[in-house]
Amino acid sequence: MKNIIFSGFRHGHIFALYDKAQNSPKLHIAGACEEDSATREALKSNSAISITDEQFDRMLESTPCDIVAIGDYYAKRGSIAIKALQADKHVIADKPLCTSLKELNTIAELVEKKKLKLGCMFDLRTIPNFVGARELIRSGMLGKITQIQFSGQHPLNRKVRPSWYFEPAKHGGTINDIGSHAVDIIPWLTGLEFKHTHAARTWQAFDSQCDCFNDAAQVMLEMNNGCGILGDVSYAAPDSIDFSMPTYWRFNIWGTGGMIEFNCSDKQIKFYQQGRSIVSLLAPPQAVGMDYLESFISEIEGETPDLNTQTVLNATRRTLEIQALADSQN
Numbered sequence: 001m002k003n004i005i006f007s008g009f010r011h012g013h014i015f016a017l018y019d020k021a022q023n024s025p026k027l028h029i030a031g032a033c034e035e036d037s038a039t040r041e042a043l044k045s046n047s048a049i050s051i052t053d054e055q056f057d058r059m060l061e062s063t064p065c066d067i068v069a070i071g072d073y074y075a076k077r078g079s080i081a082i083k084a085l086q087a088d089k090h091v092i093a094d095k096p097l098c099t100s101l102k103e104l105n106t107i108a109e110l111v112e113k114k115k116l117k118l119g120c121m122f123d124l125r126t127i128p129n130f131v132g133a134r135e136l137i138r139s140g141m142l143g144k145i146t147q148i149q150f151s152g153q154h155p156l157n158r159k160v161r162p163s164w165y166f167e168p169a170k171h172g173g174t175i176n177d178i179g180s181h182a183v184d185i186i187p188w189l190t191g192l193e194f195k196h197t198h199a200a201r202t203w204q205a206f207d208s209q210c211d212c213f214n215d216a217a218q219v220m221l222e223m224n225n226g227c228g229i230l231g232d233v234s235y236a237a238p239d240s241i242d243f244s245m246p247t248y249w250r251f252n253i254w255g256t257g258g259m260i261e262f263n264c265s266d267k268q269i270k271f272y273q274q275g276r277s278i279v280s281l282l283a284p285p286q287a288v289g290m291d292y293l294e295s296f297i298s299e300i301e302g303e304t305p306d307l308n309t310q311t312v313l314n315a316t317r318r319t320l321e322i323q324a325l326a327d328s329q330n
Helices: 013-023 036-044 054-063 074-086 101-114 128-139 174-190 292-300 309-328
Strands: 001-008 027-033 066-071 090-093 116-118 145-152 194-203 216-223 228-232 248-255 259-261 267-272 280-282
Touching: 001 013, 001 054, 001 259, 013 027, 013 292, 027 101, 036 259, 054 074, 054 280, 066 074, 074 090, 090 292, 101 309, 116 292, 116 309, 128 248, 128 259, 128 267, 145 174, 174 194, 174 216, 174 228, 174 248, 174 309, 216 309, 292 309
Parallel strands: 001 027, 001 066, 066 090, 090 116, 145 228
Antiparallel strands: 145 248, 194 216, 216 228, 248 259, 259 267, 267 280
16 A cells, blocks of 8 residues: 655545545545645635644655655746656656756656656546547548547636635646646557647736736647647636537547547537548447546556556647747747
8 A cells, every 4th residue: 555645625526536545445635734724724714634744854754655746836846756766756646747948857867867757647548438439540540530629628716726826937828738638648549749839829818916826828839640639718608608608628529530629528529520420429439448446556556557647748738839839939
């Protein structure tokens, strides 16, 4: 059994990882740190979380552990990951892992030098529709993949969104925030690799209360077979609709054999197949494979899952490069 400690609970995603760790027969939660006093106070009402430390450095030094899990605000995550790796600990983080290429370079160097493993909460890989779409694409039924359109539009929900989103130098950009999921999932779905970023843009379309936060983001990418990609990862969904918009992780993927459409919430994949006059409604598979935590643990144990240290590094690097291009336009 591996000991895992948690650093930072300033985004709601980390609670899902904490819950998975509690229920994993291969992990023991040895400590949990929250350095922000207001967040610590708020966590007192959450009986599932037991905060043991108020300083990460002290917890890292005094608590025997094998793994550090990171859920602090985005711009703080890279420094925590670097400290953990320097202390010879494996690292698993909510996405994004970090907000600068300089931090990522240091992380990559430490992972290689110390032979440590890196995990990230890329959870789209276990959504049944996504698994079914991957099986269809990899079977060759869609032919050569030619075009992809995707949207990962979120509600902003400003009233409950962490306040640090709207504080300078803490968020790191909407593409790095949301788009990392798409950058991870597209190669996994298609077997293709990213070749070039043709365009990337972020701007303020909806939220006029904070000049440092761009809530709209779009990208234009190219894969190594020439496939063109258009994507929108804006905070464009009405708060009243929340996450039930069809544009919450919707993909349209074209190939020489037809087109498929799927998203997070539908219970089927639409397949517009070349040679058929009606749409085929395909049920997703029941088995979805290992989730991000199971993949991370399996890699520590010596296996090579689809989601591994190198794929996390690749997705993080590409996303940061796209974000940097968008930032250069502002």
